[in-house]
Amino acid sequence: MLPNPTAFIDAINAKKKVCARFHFNGDSGVLEKEDEEYFRLLALHLREVLWVADGAQTKMRYVSPAYETIWGRSRQTLFDNPQSFLDAVDPKDRERVVKAVAKRQQTGRYEEEYRIRRPDGSVRWIWDRGYPARDERGLNNNFVGISEDITGRKECEADQARLAAIVECSDDAIVSMTVCGIVVNWNQAAERLYGYSAEEMIGRPISVLFAADHYQEYLHNMEKVRKGERLSAYDTVRRRKDGTAITVSVDICPIEVRDGEIVGASKIAHDITRVKQLEEQFRQAQKMEAIGRLAAGVAHDFNNELVLICGYSDMILNDLPPEGRARGMLMKIKKAGERAATLTAQLLAVSRKQALEPRVLDLNAAVANCEKMLKRLAGEGVELVVVLDAALGQVKADPGQLEQVLMNLVANARDAMPQGGKLTIETANVVLDQTYCRLHAGVKPGRYVMLAVSDTGCGMDEQTKARIFEPFFTTKEPGKGTGLGLAMVYGFIKQSGGHVDVCSEPGHGSTFKIYLQEAEGGPISKKQTYEN
DSSP states (O other): OOOOHHHHHHHHTTOOSSOOOEEEOTTSOOEEEOOHHHHHHHHHHOSSEEEEEETTSSSEEEEOTHHHHHHOSOTHHHHHOGGGGGGGBOHHHHHHHHHHHHHHHHHSOEEEEEEEEOTTSOEEEEEEEEEEEEOTTSOEEEEEEEEEEOHHHHHHHHHHHHHHHHHHHOSSEEEEEETTOBEEEEOHHHHHHHSOOHHHHTTSBGGGGSOGGGHHHHHHHHHHHHTTOOEEEEEEEEEOTTSOEEEEEEEEEEEEOGGGOEEEEEEEEEEOHHHHHHHHHHHHHHHHHHHHHHHHHHHHHHHHHHHHHHHHHHHHHHHSOSSSHHHHHHHHHHHHHHHHHHHHHHHHHHTTOSOOOOEEEOHHHHHHHTHHHHHHHHOTTEEEEEEOOTTOEEEEEOHHHHHHHHHHHHHHHHHTOTTOEEEEEEEEEEEEOHHHHHHSTTOOOEEEEEEEEEEOSOOOOHHHHTTTTSTTOOOSOTTSOOSOHHHHHHHHHHHTTOEEEEEEOTTSOEEEEEEEEEEEEEEOOHHHHHHO
């Protein structure tokens, strides 16, 4: 059994001329007979620096050769001045080390980590510690120290710290877990994404993030992990702490140790909910664009035929006597042609090809001017509330078409409240920022004037909401509507450079928000709003 460092160094520096043998007796600090040459050879070959000073620590009695290897300085400098090692200590650490050296005179012990700068400019980390050493008589006549080069360990710690910082600063949720799915690491991005703190998740199964209908996916993933198979990035759904579903892209990689043993897995998840929403908006916009082009083509061709029908009807009517069965039937043909012409105009509105006459106008005045008509349109069972921003900005739009938009939205809200309810029309100045525009394809940041129409009706599910602006799509009974009202709203607002947003949930009503870019001229006064 080798002696502890104190007794070991004490024996080395005894420098006895006789070949006495000592043996270290447990924790007593006394060396009994042992081979002095054996200890000397050990000291010569150890990588750590072994040093011994006198009890007052003013004279260096022994320094092992490792000092010259680590410090790059001669041992003689320490024999000349035991404090000369401080010259190599990095200036950032020197004051702390000087204080520790001075304090060891009082405490009798010393332990510090610090950096040194070698003569070649390289930097090394040192773990230095010392303590009193007793001689054979049990007196503390020496102070023994061990200095160890821990640069490699510090570099590993720095690498681990950098890696931990990268993990913590990542925008992606990074989670590690055991092969049984128990969470062992949970970064800040995971907290933001899933809503659970690290304290809540570490030690819990990762399965809490899976909805009931995705539990088989969890079992499949863990089976793949145990087999050492990687699951490359795939899109799936996870459940946040508040119960909401989010779409994420997940990459799961098994953690392997010696001999291929799988001890766990690392999972990286990226929130792609916004991406999926934008993809759906883009697909919807493409679909609406294609429908618009088709509607425009049909409307133009159909309108050409209607011109002939209505024109020839007028010519024949001029040649027919005022009375007669033929005149009555021809009048029905003409009226049918006129109704078809109206339908053609609606198709042109849907396709954003209608002829508009935009001008700068006061949206508050437009709402106020048709408020009585909107009340009649809403019906007796519906309470109409109008909330207008007194400092509303101006917009540039076709006033006639804007009035038609209001009528269509009010009619749609009325039909959503067959038992009556509350209908609110509201105007406000808003600023759509980059964050909003990133979530809504085709919208440009800037100042807008908002017109909102809200009802307390039956609301819509996601499937219905995704199709409400499609021409001829309707949830009403046959004969109750053409399915062109909201499509016309969408077409007109888009043609006017605006944006339509819909918020709705089944049983919680609907809100249609129309955003038109604010026209030059700034806000209008309250007096102008209600006198126009």
